[in-house]
Amino acid sequence: MQHQLGGKDMTMLVVDALGQPLHVRGDAALAGRTAELTNTLGAALIVQHPVYLPASCAGSCAPIVDGQGQLCGALAILGDCASDQPAMLALARMSANMIERQLFLASAPQGLTLHFHGRGAGLGTLQDGLASCSADGRAVMVNDAGLTQLGLPRAALASHTFPSLFGATLAELAERCRAAAPGLVSLRLRDGGTVHCRVQFWDSCDTMDRRDTASATATATVADGAHPGRRVRAGLGRLADLPSPLAATALGQLDMGDTRMAQVIAKLRKVAGTDIAVLITGETGSGKEWLAQAIHRDSPRARQPFVAINCASIPESLIESELFGYEDGAFTGARRKGSPGKIVAANGGTLFLDEIGDMPLPLQARLLRVLQERQVTPLGSARSIPVDIALVCATHRNLREQIEAHTFREDLYYRLNGLVVKLPALRERSDLPALLARVLAEDGAGCTLAPAVAGLLERHRWPGNLRQLRNVLRTAAVMAGPGEQIRPEHLADDFMDDLTPVIAGTEAASNDNAPALMLDQMELQLIQRTLAAHGGNTSAAARALGVSRNTIYRKLGMDRLAVA
Structure with a gap:
């Protein structure tokens, strides 16, 4: 954009949702003229629509929303040439649109991304619709241009899947593209209309930021209403080589962009289909x-x-009876016809032994024998049952330490650890924003995160990891209501208290309190803004934030004043 404006006396900047500058280009002197700039930015952020405000230093500003339609910032142009402002407003809007499309593609779930438009000439322009969904077709994202073409409000998107929007399952679309290369593929919208589209199937072997090397593209063409024989097509690439459906494996769906998770998944793919046992730690x-x-x-x-x-x-x-099964009358309380046990029930499939480190020592010997002989002898029976199982075990314990303490058999350990992988803790992962979007898409009832909440969640240490994350977001979504924005007042009181760790003991000794201090400052600013919005009424602010008045007093350092 700076290149297009050439040498004109203008300043361009990108700000976050609170109006704080993130990036500034152009005439630095103009950036100091903040009155007009603040008015322009404030208006755009409030109305969430491109605005032009004439003044001594005129400004144009366009809001920027993410793939979920959530306001995340704005792009502004500030300059002295008022006569150029209509063009500046158009340029700001176009540039913001380009940023939004990149944000959408960067956060789209692995599976499929669809570029679509009612006219073939609209494909590849800033006006074509973008729709992206997960490999099962349930989690669907659509940009604003796409929602306009579909005739849907964003709030209604949560109740739709890809088939309900476009009249075909993902597997059917992949098969049509294969069979029609080069040929005609139709996608019929929910209202009966048809669209031209370009389809991208992501290879889940690669993370999202490496899509360009892992994608195969296809142009699915539809008949133009006025010209039934017209076709718009492009190369189908390596579409025939893609796994079915959509080249999206279950492991690939867990790859959200974190390097350590990508390494774990790459290792697991190499042993897929073998008889190598897998031990998952974490x-x-x-x-x-x-x-x-x-x-x-x-x-x-x-x-x-x-x-x-x-x-x-x-x-x-x-x-023992749960794992190995038992015959009728094997012990008091046994079922009349006995039970085959979990190992036999898994015959032909996969047996997952979670928390294997807590298995009693006497049973470890029996399990080892089953794994070696590939047959099970139920309790009270003299016959052995052959079994064919893939074994996956998991533990949060250090099995080597347990071996030294003689609470875990060393021979069983070496039978289980054909491939050992360690899952990183949530606080160690770099893909938390993508995980937040995934959990909201699956369990969030169409809710979105307010920027303040997203910032708090991304800075939390998550001692309960993914399980805690899901529970927090599920509860907050219920508190907010379907399709609403999750704000600080929708978070549980105890969770809000946990967001500010107490710096004492070993934490103080570590001298690593910068993240906590940053979080303290964020919470303090949030409380102060809420108090200001409610005229200083502590009770009203506490209700809005979903915390107690004592919590506000404590955060503001007003404990003694509250008692007085």
């Missing part, structure tokens, strides 16, 4: 069972059972 709640299910769904055993058993949640007196 903190409680870090997603070990989700990873185990993805391993199963991407294996040749995907159509066979996936049987999970938590070794820590079953009483020691019952775990």
